[in-house]
Amino acid sequence: MNVMDQGTARQRRHQEHVGSWLQLIATLRSDGWEAHLTCAVAPVQVEGSLPNGKRFYFRARHSDVSLGVGGDDPADIPEWEESESHAEASWLPAAEGETVIRRLALRYAQESTTG
Template identity: 70%
Template sequence: MDQGDAQRPYHQQHSASWLELAANLRSEGWDAQVTCSAAPVQMEGSLPSGERFYFHARHSDVTLAVGGDDPADIPDWERSESRQEAGWLPAAEGEATVRRLASRYLEQRGSPQ
């Protein structure tokens, strides 16, 4: 068995956990789609409040961008947190981060930045 074969189950589980997270968020009113599950992790869609979002984890940053014509390009609001090896962020940590940053956005929207 080569190294690629040995890593395949981990990669499959990693991707499956991100897809499960997106499904859980959708059940709560988010429109969330995983567009890449590793290096970088990316998810996009709309918050339950309707604003478009782009979430990504790469290098050493995990970022949520919200609003604007294209939140992946020029968002109205963006916040990041540092995290080692963010490109392989586990879904459980991604869930905590996206919820924390979305909550911060919802608290701050409507007030001047």
């Protein structure tokens, strides 16, 4: 494969990656989330509000995926934050990202009702 073909293949992979995250954002919105993809790679970042109205910040970077909820700025000092390890999180595929963001949001919901 020549350099131009490699560049085209890399660009296509990047477009598919971004497209899959945008599809996930649409799915989250249809489930009552207000979500915006603010960065698609290195790190992957999604911001908005959970269905309950609490603001959130989701980030996948290096080998860590985290969800911060509440506070004046959930990206900086959230009221609640949880993280999980994930190899190559900076390029987290949307399908895996959906599993993690929903699992962490569920954990937040469970802890906020019992705490």
